Amino acid sequence: MPPTVPALAELVRVLDLSGIAVFALTGALLAARLRQDFVTMCFFALVTGVGGGSVRDLLIGARVFWIHDPLVAPVCLAVPLLAWFTPHVWWQGRLLEWADAAGLAAYSVLGTVKALGYGVPPVAAALMGVITACVGGIIRDVLAGEPSILMRRELYVTAAALTATLAVVGTLLHLPAALVWAFAALAGFALRGAAMHWDLALPVYGGRKAD
16 A cells, blocks of 8 residues: 555554454354364455455555465464364344444545545445445355345445545545544444344435445
8 A cells, every 4th residue: 555654554554454354254153154174254244344445455456465465364263273273153133234334434434545545536446345345245246156246236336435535635635534433433333233133224226226
């Protein structure tokens, strides 16, 4: 990632690894639910954790982040251990969905900011934020033969798009970076949370709802 002031760089680092861990956990738990072995759980965790960021980096001409980062792959491979040795009941309910919502918001910001730092135009940078947040989950679902997150009734991609758009607008207005990132992430998290709680969705052709 392009250089930032030390405090922001540290914040980016924490958000990055936290988002990777959350997304990797969703991949590992999906493999566990499908009664797969530990190696498959590790594979699902890895592709879910780094899939979106890898596609983003390839598109913007950056080095693929996790190949050159000594912590990302270990984090992705440690998460399946957590899923393997903890009671399944820990991951039932909506706790993981709320964690995923937080990861979605954080990754939307990170992907957008990194794209802007590499000179990507604003609209394309926002799309890079959406790709960073969503593509890993799409790859996970396709490999598992599950309905894609794109087909969820609840707002998911829309929440990522809101976060990425706010990050772009705040950056273009030259507002303080930490304030912009926090506000954008909170807005996306709030929208995703509201969608889960109240079953919100966008109207689509034919009168049904989908994201």
